[in-house]
Every structure is written in C-alpha cells, then in structure tokens.
Amino acid sequence: MAITRKDEARALAADERELVEKSHHPMVQDLSDKELSELVQLVRARRDKARTEASRRRREMRGKSAAKGAAPSRADDGSRMKLDVLAMAVRRLNAESERRRQMAARVSLAENARNALILKKAGKDDAPGAAFNARTAHHGMRKKASERRAGLVRPMELGRQRKAGAVAQAKRDGR
Numbered sequence: 128m129a130i131t132r133k134d135e136a137r138a139l140a141a142d143e144r145e146l147v148e149k150s151h152h153p154m155v156q157d158l159s160d161k162e163l164s165e166l167v168q169l170v171r172a173r174r175d176k177a178r179t180e181a182s183r184r185r186r187e188m189r190g191k192s193a194a195k196g197a198a199p200s201r202a203d204d205g206s207r208m209k210l211d212v213l214a215m216a217v218r219r220l221n222a223e224s225e226r227r228r229q230m231a232a233r234v235s236l237a238e239n240a241r242n243a244l245i246l247k248k249a250g251k252d253d254a255p256g257a258a259f260n261a262r263t264a265h266h267g268m269r270k271k272a273s274e275r276r277a278g279l280v281r282p283m284e285l286g287r288q289r290k291a292g293a294v295a296q297a298k299r300d301g302r
Contacts, residue, residue, distance in 0.1 A: 130212055138208040146170050150216040155223050163227075167220045174213035181206040 132151075136144055146169055149155065158166065184203040186192040194200070 130208075130215060134208065135212045138205060138212050143173055143209075143213070146173065147212060147216045150219045155219065160227065163220065163224055167217070167224065170213060170216050170220060174210065174217050177206060177210040177213050181210045 135147060139147060146166065149158065149166055150170065155163070181203055183192065183195065184200040184206050187194055187199040188201065188203065190199070
C-alpha cells in the first residue's frame with residue numbers, strides 16, 4: 128500500500144523529513160551526482176537505525192529482551208511506519224542512481240560507436256597495408272589453406288572395405 132506524504136510527515140522527525148522530501152520526484156532530479164550519493168548514504172544510515180529500533184521493539188513485545196525504558200514496548204506501529212518510509216526513500220534514490228548510470232552507459236555506447244564508425248571510414252582508403260593482406264592483391268591469387276581434415280584412413284584400405292561390402296551384398300542377393 129502506498130504511503131501518503133501526510134503519513135510520512137507523521138512518522139519522521141524534522142531532519143529525516145527533509146531527507147525523504149529530497150527523494151521524491153521533482154527534487155531528486157535536481158540533485159547532482161555527488162549530492163545524490165551523499166543523500167543515499169544518509170538515508171541508508173537512517174533506515175538501518177530505524178530497522179534496529181523496530182527490531183528491538185519487536186523483541187521487547189515478545190519478551191525476548193529487556194525493556195530499554197521503564198516498561199517494555201506495547202506496539203511498534205510507529206517504528207515500523209518509519210522503517211517503511213525510509214526504505215521507500217532508499218528505493219527511490221537507488222532507482223534514480225540506476226537510471227542515471229544507465230543513461231550514462233547509453234551515451235557512452237553511442238559515443239564509442241560514433242568514434243568506431245569514424246575510424247572505420249578513415250581506415251578504408253588511407254591504411255598503408257589495407258590491400259596487402261587481401262587474397263587477390265598484387266601478385267595474383269594466393270593459396271587458401273583447405274579446411275577439410277586430412278584423411279586418417281589410407282585410400283587403399285577404403286577401397287578394400289568398399290569392395291568387401293559389395294561382395295557381401297552380392298552373396299546375400301544371390302541366396
């Protein structure tokens with residue numbers, strides 16, 4: 128279920144609210160790459176802290192650990208909500224950084240392809256040994272090595288086996 132901004136504001140402290148607000152759509156795109164990476168680190172640290180706090184409260188409710196305060200926690204709805212809000216903020220920030228990484232990769236790939244095309248066009252006529260390695264260059268045709276495997280069986284042996292097979296077939300047909 129989506130968490131409204133009103134619920135976010137209720138679950139977070141003032142400094143956390145500012146961090147999470149920066150992770151929402153229009154503002155996250157205005158951040159530089161350095162600011163984005165710093166924001167990711169800060170929000171992750173807050174999320175980890177909230178996760179630890181929520182876990183501690185759940186353990187207190189189950190009676191597995193001693194109470195931090197005078198009495199053990201009775202509910203952890205607030206800490207769970209805070210954890211969910213911060214986790215969603217981290218997800219949004221990760222998605223934005225991944226989007227930027229993919230965009231940079233696409234731009235780099237297009238630039239590399241453009242450079243390769245320029246080099247290919249430049250190398251067609253101007254390369255000093257471009258035609259020298261061709262099979263038909265200069266002194267006529269050059270011998271191309273055969274791709275067929277050399278025969279492992281002597282031709283005389285093949286003929287002997289073929290004749291033996293023909294004789295055996297003739298015997299069977301004559302019956």
